[in-house]
Amino acid sequence: MTAVAPAPPPDSRSRDVDVVCLGESMVTFRPSGPGRLADVPSFDRGIGGAESNVACALARAGHRTRWVSRVGADGFGDHLVDAISSYGVDTSAVRRDPDRPTGVYFRTPGERAIDVSPRRGTDGHLAEVLYYRSGSAASAMAPGKAVRAAARSGRILHLTGITAALSAGCLALMRELTTRHPGRPLVSFDVNYRVGLWQGTTNGPDVLAELARGCDLVFVGEDEAAAAWGLRDAAAVRAALPEPEVLVVKRGAAGATVYARREAEDGALETSTPRPADAVVSAPALRVDVVAPVGAGDAFAAGFLSGTLRGLTLHERLRHGHLMAAAALTAPGDLGEPPRRAHADRWAALDADGWERLRLGPGWTGCPAEAEDRSARVEDHTA
Secondary structure, three states: OOOOOOOOOOOOOOOOEEEEEEOOOEEEEEEOOOOOOOOOOOEEEEEEOHHHHHHHHHHHOOOOEEEEEEEEOOHHHHHHHHHHHOOOOEOOOEEEEOOOOOOEEEEOOOEOOOOOOOOOOOOOOEOOEEEEOOOOOHHHOOOOHHHHHHHOOEEEEEEEHHHHOOOHHHHHHHHHHOOOOOOOOEEEEEOOOOHHHHOOOOOHHHHHHHHHHOOOEEEEEHHHHHHHHOOOOHHHHHHHOOOOOEEEEEOHHHOEEEEEEOEOOOOOEOOOOOOOOEEEEEEOOOEEOOOOOOOHHHHHHHHHHHHHHOOOOHHHHHHHHHHHHHHHHOOOOOOOOOOOHHHHHHHHOOOHHHHHHOEEOOOHHHOOHHHHHHHHHOOOOOO
């Protein structure tokens, strides 16, 4: 099986969780009604952060997770730690900073712009997003013994490109954690290209490519790859990133494609380019009635990582990613309730025709157990 997370050493307690997620989380404020940020009078508070989203989704799916970060010694920091730990995530490695604040951001409904060309708020499909994270507690993360030990305490370490953009110290930490060395956990990296975070610099795309090449499992969207590197399809992305053992290219409504290095007959990993030893597997996305187009990428990564931990096939991992993404898309906010494992396994095992006929709507993950088989057989299922 390709890229299965290593088991913890039998004589060591150093890897006591399944997945460690390292990165900044912020308190989010979303308008309580429709309108521009300039016009709405009130906001609903929540939490948001790519890495903590993955940790929360995996914890709800039954895995042991730890979130590593820094937050301010303030009320927003209290809220973040309490909210994330309520999902079952271990927050013991979160440090409190008495001198720097917890980051916050405001956003309206809609999709996040990938390119710099759209003006915020002028396109009905794009969200207005305002970050207040410069100088935040998380931006002070840097290499050190404690953070290194916490980051390596799981079978999988999950990182994103967002952290690298926060500060020079964060970038140094990311470079340390993505440097290949014997005995490290499986390192997962979601490119998460946020063009606004890299404004004022010219090397953001190069940094992201550098970090990706040091990882074992990489997630990237086709739109991100086009915006960052000018790569227009999944095959071009794989050609540019031959180093990761597993590369997952997300193609929006078209689904996702995974490139996974096969083991050569002698057991050594094939490293030639082009890569005749790659297994290439695709799975279409599900049809969903979207409530909020946020958090789907993080949820997809969580589903794929869950399948990796369980040693599922590549096709099953992709389908579990799509099911987790559907849970996020059919719920308000960044986090949806994932389907029960037996529920997800049943649907992931559908044949191609059954999978294509599914249509999922708000509340589908809460279907009573006796309705699961029926909902998997109907042509369109909207809970």
